[in-house]
Amino acid sequence: TITELTPHLAKPYLNINFLDLEKAPFWLSNEHIKKGNYIFSSKIIAYPVYVAQTIHKYNPTDIPQVAIFGKSNVGKSSLINAILNYREVAQASKTPGRTRHLFIFNLQNFISIVDLPGYGHAKVSKSLRNDWSILIEEYLNKAKNLKRALCLIDCTELFSVQDFILLDMLITKRIPFQIVLTKVDKLKANELHNAMIKILSVIENYRKKVKAYNEDKSNKNNKSVHEAYEFNINEYIFNVSSLKYFGIQELRTNLSLIALDNINAKK
Numbered sequence: 468t469i470t471e472l473t474p475h476l477a478k479p480y481l482n483i484n485f486l487d488l489e490k491a492p493f494w495l496s497n498e499h500i501k502k503g504n505y506i507f508s509s510k511i512i513a514y515p516v517y518v519a520q521t522i523h524k525y526n527p528t529d530i531p532q533v534a535i536f537g538k539s540n541v542g543k544s545s546l547i548n549a550i551l552n553y554r555e556v557a558q559a560s561k562t563p564g565r566t567r568h569l570f571i572f573n574l575q576n577f578i579s580i581v582d583l584p585g586y587g588h589a590k591v592s593k594s595l596r597n598d599w600s601i602l603i604e605e606y607l608n609k610a611k612n613l614k615r616a617l618c619l620i621d622c623t624e625l626f627s628v629q630d631f632i633l634l635d636m637l638i639t640k641r642i643p644f645q646i647v648l649t650k651v652d653k654l655k656a657n658e659l660h661n662a663m664i665k666i667l668s669v670i671e672n673y674r675k676k677v678k679a680y681n682e683d684k685s686n687k688n689n690k691s692v693h694e695a696y697e698f699n700i701n702e703y704i705f706n707v708s709s710l711k712y713f714g715i716q717e718l719r720t721n722l723s724l725i726a727l728d729n730i731n732a733k734k
Contacts (some may be wrong), residue, residue, distance in 0.1 A: 474660030479714035480721070481663060481704045483670060492703075494724055495717065503723030506577045508552050514571035514579075519598035522569065522605040531729045532571075532579040532612050533722055536633055537619030539585035542649040545709035546619065547572075547582055550719050557582050567598050569606060578726040581606070581613075587629035607640055614725045615701065616644040622651050622662050622706070626669060638677060638696050645701035646670070647718065652708035659706060666704065674698050
């Protein structure tokens, strides 16, 4: 008989640098979980809503930000609400791909969640796609306190062309980002394990491409290291299901480190 391999990658989070690490990370201590729940349960202060035509008026604050990107129907609104202790804050559009607004939710002065419009819906007009590009570009250029971009990937579809365009944009702008697989309740453990293998392969290919690009540019133009692209990916990937509460606590606690680091820096 052939012994089946254990789907050990099918878990709420994965350290891409230490795949076989069994010990829980420091940020999953009871103390950190309590602090994270407190931060994400705090009062929500809504910012003005922005569109492509008004984003030039956006004036960022000193509150550290997490921006959430993803295709239409990736489960972005559900994830935001789940992270915020299942408060109905983000509203999914009844017409996929038609949302063109940027929402900002400040959790007091701890952390700011930026809900960006979804992308990639086939039936969206060219003008709406252009509006999305303008809105995102202008926001990223202004967001001086953007600490992390969450890239939501539907586990049943994995990376789309638009997802790759987003990753390219984040890398060229040297923005720290993190991969989050959504809707994992739709997969069996072995299916999630196989999806993670594909995700890890994409990450490794990106890492090699960025390294090769920087080396090529350095050899041709003698550019300084400050002008090189950065593959600034967070070491943790998260697998989440807003419906089943899978991975939500872990993601919430990990994100709270951004707020805690900011608090400690002010002391």
